[in-house]
Amino acid sequence: MTAVTTATTAARNRRKGNHRKRNHTLWFWIFVGPFAAGLALFTYVPLGWSVYLSFFDAHNTVTPSDFTGLDNYAAMLADPAFRSSLATFALFTAFIVPATYALSLALALAVNRLRFAQAFFRSVFFLPAACSYVVAALVWKLSLFNGVRFGLANTVLGWFGAEPVAWLAGTDPPWYWLVLVTVRLWLQTGFYMVLFLAGLQRIPPRLYEAAALDGARPGWQTFRHITFPALRATSVAVVLLLVIGAFQAFDEFYNLLSDARGYPPYARPPLVYLYYTALGQGQNLGLGSAGAVILALVIAVVTVAQARLTGLGRKEE
Amino acid sequence: MPINRRQLLTGGTGLALTAACGSNTGRGGGGSRPRLSQWYHQYGEAGTRQAVARYAAAYPDADVRVEWRPGNYDQQTAAALLTDAGPDVFEVNGPTLDQIRGGQVADLTDLLQGVKDDFDPVVLAQKTHDGRVWGIPQTIDTQLLYYRKSLLDAAGVRPPHSLDELVDAARRLTDRRTKGLFLGNDGGPGALDGTPLYAAGLSFVTPEGKPGFDDPAAARTLGKLHRLWADKSLLLGAPADWSDPSALIQGLTAMQWSGLWALPQIRKALGDDVGALPFPPDGPAGKPAVPVGAYASAVSTRGAHRDQAKAFVRWLWVQRTDYQQDFALSYGFHIPARTSLARKATALTQGPAAEAAHFTRAYGYAQPLLWTTAAQTAYRDALTRIVKDGADPESQLKAALRTAEAELRRVRA
Numbered sequence: 001m002t003a004v005t006t007a008t009t010a011a012r013n014r015r016k017g018n019h020r021k022r023n024h025t026l027w028f029w030i031f032v033g034p035f036a037a038g039l040a041l042f043t044y045v046p047l048g049w050s051v052y053l054s055f056f057d058a059h060n061t062v063t064p065s066d067f068t069g070l071d072n073y074a075a076m077l078a079d080p081a082f083r084s085s086l087a088t089f090a091l092f093t094a095f096i097v098p099a100t101y102a103l104s105l106a107l108a109l110a111v112n113r114l115r116f117a118q119a120f121f122r123s124v125f126f127l128p129a130a131c132s133y134v135v136a137a138l139v140w141k142l143s144l145f146n147g148v149r150f151g152l153a154n155t156v157l158g159w160f161g162a163e164p165v166a167w168l169a170g171t172d173p174p175w176y177w178l179v180l181v182t183v184r185l186w187l188q189t190g191f192y193m194v195l196f197l198a199g200l201q202r203i204p205p206r207l208y209e210a211a212a213l214d215g216a217r218p219g220w221q222t223f224r225h226i227t228f229p230a231l232r233a234t235s236v237a238v239v240l241l242l243v244i245g246a247f248q249a250f251d252e253f254y255n256l257l258s259d260a261r262g263y264p265p266y267a268r269p270p271l272v273y274l275y276y277t278a279l280g281q282g283q284n285l286g287l288g289s290a291g292a293v294i295l296a297l298v299i300a301v302v303t304v305a306q307a308r309l310t311g312l313g314r315k316e317e
Numbered sequence: 318m319p320i321n322r323r324q325l326l327t328g329g330t331g332l333a334l335t336a337a338c339g340s341n342t343g344r345g346g347g348g349s350r351p352r353l354s355q356w357y358h359q360y361g362e363a364g365t366r367q368a369v370a371r372y373a374a375a376y377p378d379a380d381v382r383v384e385w386r387p388g389n390y391d392q393q394t395a396a397a398l399l400t401d402a403g404p405d406v407f408e409v410n411g412p413t414l415d416q417i418r419g420g421q422v423a424d425l426t427d428l429l430q431g432v433k434d435d436f437d438p439v440v441l442a443q444k445t446h447d448g449r450v451w452g453i454p455q456t457i458d459t460q461l462l463y464y465r466k467s468l469l470d471a472a473g474v475r476p477p478h479s480l481d482e483l484v485d486a487a488r489r490l491t492d493r494r495t496k497g498l499f500l501g502n503d504g505g506p507g508a509l510d511g512t513p514l515y516a517a518g519l520s521f522v523t524p525e526g527k528p529g530f531d532d533p534a535a536a537r538t539l540g541k542l543h544r545l546w547a548d549k550s551l552l553l554g555a556p557a558d559w560s561d562p563s564a565l566i567q568g569l570t571a572m573q574w575s576g577l578w579a580l581p582q583i584r585k586a587l588g589d590d591v592g593a594l595p596f597p598p599d600g601p602a603g604k605p606a607v608p609v610g611a612y613a614s615a616v617s618t619r620g621a622h623r624d625q626a627k628a629f630v631r632w633l634w635v636q637r638t639d640y641q642q643d644f645a646l647s648y649g650f651h652i653p654a655r656t657s658l659a660r661k662a663t664a665l666t667q668g669p670a671a672e673a674a675h676f677t678r679a680y681g682y683a684q685p686l687l688w689t690t691a692a693q694t695a696y697r698d699a700l701t702r703i704v705k706d707g708a709d710p711e712s713q714l715k716a717a718l719r720t721a722e723a724e725l726r727r728v729r730a
Contacts, residue, residue, distance in 0.1 A: 060419035062399050080716075081698065147502070147554015148569060149494070166553030169502055171705045259558055261507030264705075265698035282690035283395050283415060 050289040058286035072290035081265065082291060085273040086298070092269065093246035096184055100242055101235070104189045108196030109223070122197065129191040133183075133251035140183045141168065141256050168256060176257065176267055183252050188245070192238050199234030203227065236310040243306060247299045250275070270295050351622040352380045353629055356397075356407035358390035358612070362578075362649035372633055372640045379625050381406075398422075398617055405620035406630055408612045409452060412444070414686050414728050417451050423616040423623055426450045428631040435655050440611040443683040452613025453634040456644065456651035457659075459577045459609045459677045460508070461669075462594040463562070465587065468495070468571040476592060480516065480541050480599035487550035490571040496552035499570035501559035504551050505542060506700040508559045508574050509596070510608065510693075513538050515682045518602030521696075521721075522685040526729050528721040530696075536710035538599045539700060543707045562586075577673050581650050584669070593669040595676045607673075609681035611654055652677060687728055688721075695720035 049062070054072050056064035076082050111121050128136070144152045147166035154164040167175045203226070211226050212218075228235075250271040257264055263276055270291065278288025357369055366385050373381035384404065386393055391410055397403035398421045412422045426449045429436070436454055444452040462483075464476060472490050477483035487497030501508040511521050517538040520529030545551050552570045557563040562579040564570045566586040574596075575583075583591050595605035614634045616626045633640060638658055645653040646664050652674055653659045665674040699713035 059415045060395070060399070060421055081694070142556050145554075146556050148552070148556065151554065164554075169504055169553035169705075259501065259503060259507050260560065261501075261503075261510070262694065262697055264503060264506075264701050266701075277691060277694055282694075283413075284691070 050292055053285050054289035054293050056286045058284070058289070060283045060285075062285060064286065068286065072286045073294065075287060076291045076294060081268070081277070082270065082273055084265075085268050085270040086295075088267060089247060089249060089269045092180075092249060092267075093243060096181060096246050097239060097242045099181065100185060100189055100192060101238060103185060104192035104238070105196050105231075107189060107193040108200060109227075111193065112197055112200045122194065125193050126190040128186050129188065129194075131187060133187060134255050136183050136187050137252040137255035140179055140252075145179045171266060174266070179256060180252060180267060183256070184249075187252075188242075192242070195234055195238055196231065199231045200227070203230040239310070240303065240306060243302065244299065247295075247302070350378065350380045351625045352382060353405040353620075353622060353626055354382050354384060355629075356384045356386055356390075356394065356404040358408065359385055359387040360649060364648040365644070368644060368648060372637070372644075376629055376632060378632075379622070379629055381629060398619065401619055403617050403619060405622055405626040406614060406616055408455060409615045410610065410612055412451050412613070412615050414446065414689065417446050417686075418728070420618055422451050423618050423627060424449050424451065425453055425616065425627065425630065428453060428627060428635055432635060432655075435657050437609075437611075437652075437654055437656060437659075437677075439609055439681050439683045440654060443611070443686055444613050446686055452615040453630055454611040454613050454654035455634060455641070457609055457611050457654055457677060458651055459607050459673060459681060460512075460574060461577060461607060461673055461676065462572060462574055462596060463565055463579075463583060463669075464572040464592050464594065465565065465568075465590055466592050467590050468568075472571075476594055477597050478594075479597050480513070480538065480603075483597050484541060484544045484548070484550075487545055487572065488548045491548070491550045495568055496570045497550040497572060498545060499552040499555065499559060499564045499573040500545070501574070502554055503701065504546055504553060504704050505574075506697050506704055509542075509700075510697070511682075511684065512596045512606050512608055513542060513599070515606035515608075516596045516603055517599045518604060520682070520685070521688045521692075522725065526687060526725055528718050528725065530714060531718055533711075534600050534602065535714055538603075539703050539714070540710040541599065542700075542704045546704050547707065565591075577670075578649050578651065580670060580673070589668075591669060593672050593676075595680045605676070605680045606682055607676045607680050609677055609683050611683075687725060689724045689728060692717075692721040692724040 053062065053064065055067060055069060057066040057068050057071075058064035107125055111118060111125065114121060145167040146154075147164060147169060148154065149158060149164045151164070151167075153167065157163075157165065165175055167179050170176075207226050207230065208222065211222055216222050216225060248271065249269045253267060253269050253272050254263070254275070257267060258272075263272055274288050274291045274295070276282070278284045278291060282288075355369075355373060357366075360366070366383075370383050373383045394403070394407055394409060395416075398416065409416075409422075416422050429450055433441070433450075437457055440454045440457055441450070444450055444454060462477075468490060469476065469486070474486045474489050475482075477486045483498070490497035514520065514530050514535055517534045519532055519535055519538075523529045552564055555564045555569055559574055560576055560579070562573065562575050562583045565573040565575070565583065580593075595607045598604050598606075614630050616623060616630060620626055638655065641653055641655060642658050642662065645651045645658070646662055650664070650670070652665065653662060659665060659674065664670055695717040699708075699717040702708035703710045703713050
């Protein structure tokens with residue numbers, strides 16, 4: 001009798017366990033399903049469709065029938081304007097990544113040392129991150145760096161007797177880079193400063209105490225041998241985010257340099273070029289998709305190489 | 318019965334899904350009249366939106382819903398035409414050759430039966446491919462060289478009638494506070510586009526379908542535009558671009574390239590202190606040039622009510638000449654696409670408006686339908702480098718020619 005009761009109880013427990021397991025699976029899909037479906041529908045399907053389109057002559061259609069093989073890829077790689085746009089973003093990345101890194105780290109160190117009003121300054125420097133790229137670009141274009149004598153930058157130059165400068169129109173010297181770089185620095189430095197601040201606050205104070213006991217001088221020596229190495233994980237993440245952000249540059253370039261008739265052939269990042277020539281009015285969706293796939297591959301290769309070099313995700317020893 | 322959190326969430330999700338699946342897409346609709354969706358780009362002139370809504374409401378045979386689309390309209394329509402959610406009737410700065418060849422717009426040739434000759438031939442040619450008409454021109458817009466008479470008089474400069482005179486006048490009119498000429502914040506390539514080529518007696522595409530600028534005259538004329546840049550005669554970086562007359566009105570420039578649409582604003586601010594000219598000719602084969610363009614009314618082939626949409630377009634843009642006149646001249650300032658209406662328009666009979674109407678008839682050119690976006694980008698890139706960087710015009714134009722030839726081969730295949 002006891003054996004029968006035990007067996008019945010065990011069977012009931014098994015059923016209950018199975019039921020609970022099924023319930024967990026059900027609830028997992030109820031919660032994750034909509035997001036997984038959204039991700040598949042709005043990210044992976046368009047991605048796959050774009051790869052599919054890149055092998056077709058797809059002018060003004062998303063259901064092409066004229067298979068062209070790798071012609072679109074060959075045409076895109078042979079296009080000097082596309083190659084020049086790749087060079088543009090490489091140049092932009094090479095400058096903006098170290099500049100933002102250095103500036104946000106310097107700001108974080110300065111704010112971290114503050115004895116009073118730290119929250120105030122943290123907020124003040126972070127605030128631009130809440131501003132839209134479009135709005136900031138328009139303020140830079142119409143107010144700070146417009147080319148007429150009453151623009152802010154030209155007013156300051158005027159005090160010293162200098163001629164007004166056409167900041168965005170001139171190409172020699174290419175002042176437009178100053179405008180592009182300053183607007184991005186203003187917008188994103190505060191965000192990365194907050195990441196560095198979080199990293200700084202995770203460094204155990206005992207490391208500094210031990211270093212002081214060993215005779216390390218505060219300032220550069222402590223920064224070089226304690227702070228900077230301790231920020232390694234934060235630095236790797238920041239650089240990765242900065243590189244991806246630079247590769248995806250679009251908003252401020254488009255809003256600063258385009259007009260109703262188009263975009264000039266300089267400082268033209270790949271996304272802007274693809275937008276105009278292929279995915280915008282040109283509606284050459286096959287060629288545009290090939291360009292997008294090439295760009296995605298470049299970003300993937302650079303990201304993987306960077307992750308390997310910097311040991312992203314590797315456990316700290 | 319108590320409801321726990323999970324039951325509430327499940328029920329809520331179910332309701333949300335039901336609501337999402339059953340949402341009104343705005344298409345189809347009940348009642349006996351078909352529902353048509355009509356798209357317009359956002360006109361800056363006050364009253365236009367109300368006017369087009371009034372025309373739509375007056376149409377007896379369909380329930381026409383007007384959509385006023387701010388933002389980048391051309392790209393919005395290009396994307397919408399790929400889907401079933403696009404408009405039935407839409408105005409378009411085209412349609413482009415790829416839209417026609419891709420079967421995205423309906424053939425409207427039969428709508429113009431008996432009245433085809435009344436439409437401006439230059440803009441109608443731009444809407445015609447293989448002898449079929451793909452868009453009904455609504456109004457004509459053109460661009461002109463406006464100048465402040467008082468500033469030219471003060472500097473002892475006469476209105477320029479050749480490109481060399483324009484370069485010289487711009488230089489002489491430039492001083493510390495005022496620039497000689499405003500061709501747009503990019504220095505001219507965007508606004509002028511092909512106009513200097515046509516002023517040199519050339520074109521984008523020849524009647525035989527070849528590039529029309531494979532000629533030393535093209536390099537010579539475009540090269541002269543760099544002199545304007547090198548002389549520092551051009552206004553650059555103005556708060557409002559060339560399509561807005563603010564720079565001329567505020568005295569930032571003595572001459573400005575802008576649209577006919579700006580004329581009422583200029584006249585209101587400057588009175589008679591303004592003159593208008595076409596882009597001046599250059600070279601022995603040169604002739605004055607003004608670009609003309611027209612938004613056209615087109616019908617999407619993916620609409621559910623294509624025949625009703627065509628009937629509506631015929632009613633509004635062919636039969637209702639009163640509405641066409643009202644649309645062209647009561648709000649903004651455009652030339653009616655029908656020559657009979659343009660002749661009757663009293664607003665176009667005197668002063669710079671009359672001159673503009675004359676320039677349009679005598680010197681107007683429209684961008685050919687065979688001139689694709691890719692060719693346009695290549696040409697404009699070349700022009701930008703010539704104007705701004707002083708790049709060698711011949712080598713720059715050769716690169717643009719290669720793209721133009723490849724595009725022409727593609728679209729004529």
